[in-house]
Amino acid sequence: MPIDNISDLGPDDRIALVTGANGGLGRWCALGLAKQKVAVVLGCRSPERGQATIAWIRQQLPDARLEVLALDLATLASVGESAERFAKRHHKLDILINNAGVMMLPAAMTQDGFEQQFAINYLSHYALTAHLWPQLMASTKPRVVSVSSLMANQGHIRLDDLGGIAGYRRTQAYAQSKLACLLFARELGRRAQANNVVLTSTAAHPGFANTGLQRRTGRANLGRIGEYAMLAANLAFAQPARRGAIPLLEAALDPALANGTYLGPSGPGELWGPKAKVARLPKAARDDQVAAELWDLSATLAGVQPPL
Numbered sequence: 528m529p530i531d532n533i534s535d536l537g538p539d540d541r542i543a544l545v546t547g548a549n550g551g552l553g554r555w556c557a558l559g560l561a562k563q564k565v566a567v568v569l570g571c572r573s574p575e576r577g578q579a580t581i582a583w584i585r586q587q588l589p590d591a592r593l594e595v596l597a598l599d600l601a602t603l604a605s606v607g608e609s610a611e612r613f614a615k616r617h618h619k620l621d622i623l624i625n626n627a628g629v630m631m632l633p634a635a636m637t638q639d640g641f642e643q644q645f646a647i648n649y650l651s652h653y654a655l656t657a658h659l660w661p662q663l664m665a666s667t668k669p670r671v672v673s674v675s676s677l678m679a680n681q682g683h684i685r686l687d688d689l690g691g692i693a694g695y696r697r698t699q700a701y702a703q704s705k706l707a708c709l710l711f712a713r714e715l716g717r718r719a720q721a722n723n724v725v726l727t728s729t730a731a732h733p734g735f736a737n738t739g740l741q742r743r744t745g746r747a748n749l750g751r752i753g754e755y756a757m758l759a760a761n762l763a764f765a766q767p768a769r770r771g772a773i774p775l776l777e778a779a780l781d782p783a784l785a786n787g788t789y790l791g792p793s794g795p796g797e798l799w800g801p802k803a804k805v806a807r808l809p810k811a812a813r814d815d816q817v818a819a820e821l822w823d824l825s826a827t828l829a830g831v832q833p834p835l
Contacts, residue, residue, distance in 0.1 A: 533566045533592045533617070542566040542617055543779070544659070546598060546652065547627025549576035551738035552674070555772035556624055556779070557593070558584050563780060565622065566592035568613065572599050572627075600627055600651035601637050603829060610658030619665035622779050624672045625652035625708070634695040641828070644697070645689050648704035653711055654829040663726065672778045673712035673730045675705045675789070677797065680809045682706025684817050686824060705732075706811055707821060709789065714818040716786030718835035727786055731778040732806060734792035734799055735764070736771025766792070766799045774803040 536542060543560050547553040548569035557567045561584055571577035577595035584591050596613055599605035613620070628648040637646045656663075656671055663669040682702035689703070709730050716728035774790040784790075789808055794800030797807065811817070826832030 533568065533594045536566060536617075540564075540566060541621040542568065542619065543622035543624065544568045544570055544596065544613065544620055545624045545626055546570040546600065546655070549573060549580050551768050552733055552736070552772045552775060553624075553626045554580050554583070555769045556626060556775050558587065559772060559776040560622070560779065561588050561591040561593065568594055568596050568617070570596045570598035570609065570627065572597075572601075598627075598655075600647045600655075601643065603639050603651060603654055606651050606654045607658055607831070610655060613659065614662055617662065620659055620662035620669065621666040622670050622672070623656060623659060623663065624674070624775060624779055625655065626672075626674045626775065627652075628674070628704075631697040631701045633697060634692065634700075636692075642689070642692055642695070642700060644700045644704045645707070648701075649707040649711065650825060650829055652708070653825045654831050656715070657826075657829070657831040657833045660833050664724075668725065668727070668782075670727045670729065670779060671712070671715060672775060673708045673715075673728070674775060675709040675712075675730050675732045676701075677732055677734065677791075678702040679705040679709050679732070679812065680807075682809070682811060684710070684811065684821060686817070686820055689824070689828075706809065709809070709812045710814075710818040710821055711825075712789070713787045713812065714815075714822050715833065715835070717815070717818075718822075718833075720786055722835050724835065727784065729778040729784050729786075729788045729790070731774040731790040731803070732797070733768075733771030733774065734766060734794070734797050736768055737765040738768045738771060770799070770801060773801070774806075777803040 548557045549571040569577045581593045598609040712730035719726040789806045790803045791797035791806030792800035793802040793804040
């Protein structure tokens with residue numbers, strides 16, 4: 528059986544694209560979707576790691592339909608090129624899970640001139656959704672899932688300095704990027720409804736989950752900044768990534784969810800839990816005016832926008 532084998536999809540077959548599917552939450556999302564007979568495209572910066580994930584899934588589901596799409600969210604050009612390659616292979620897209628991300632990195636700019644957490648976690652996913660709009664519209668029930676974080680509760684959108692370069696603080700920049708993902712999910716759903724477009728936009732967060740992001744952050748900063756050392760130490764209490772992926776999968780698969788639904792773990796404080804529940808929406812995520820302004824500014828920065 529070839530390692531990439533998504534072809535000849537029938538009219539009732541579903542296909543999904545999961546960004547960051549080579550590890551952490553994305554890997555478990557890919558497996559969960561495959562268990563539901565969804566064909567899965569793994570959007571990965573490293574195709575080799577993506578192929579390793581395909582091999583891992585095939586050990587459990589030999590007949591799973593999977594393929595890798597090389598995708599580097601650090602550059603808008605790569606996002607556009609990857610979307611073009613997807614469109615050449617697949618005429619529709621039923622589920623898009625905007626999952627990939629980076630966490631609390633030192634101040635640095637992408638080659639497009641954006642702060643890297645804002646660019647990778649949010650802006651490139653905004654652009655990817657826009658580029659794949661024709662494929663989403665070719666689906667009878669398209670869904671876009673934006674992955675946020677409990678850190679969005681601490682976020683504040685600085686429309687005049689989205690990268691937070693002025694007085695950069697990595698924690699605040701991360702929180703802002705995840706709040707932006709949540710605002711996008713709600714604004715996309717609102718615009719779809721206002722324009723009578725059949726599309727469901729949901730959001731989810733994994734709670735306190737050991738996804739790999741924290742481990743890399745902790746190792747990079749251990750001994751330099753106390754909060755990162757504490758975070759690394761607390762990973763022993765985090766739930767595994769397979770549980771953190773549960774709200775994401777429900778946000779992608781539950782047909783009863785309405786536009787703008789935000790899911791998180793079912794346990795206390797939305798930190799852990801074997802099930803998903805409707806999550807508490809941060810006050811800042813309920814600001815429709817900021818959401819609309821962020822949408823328009825993102826369109827300018829990305830050079831593309833969903834036609835809503």
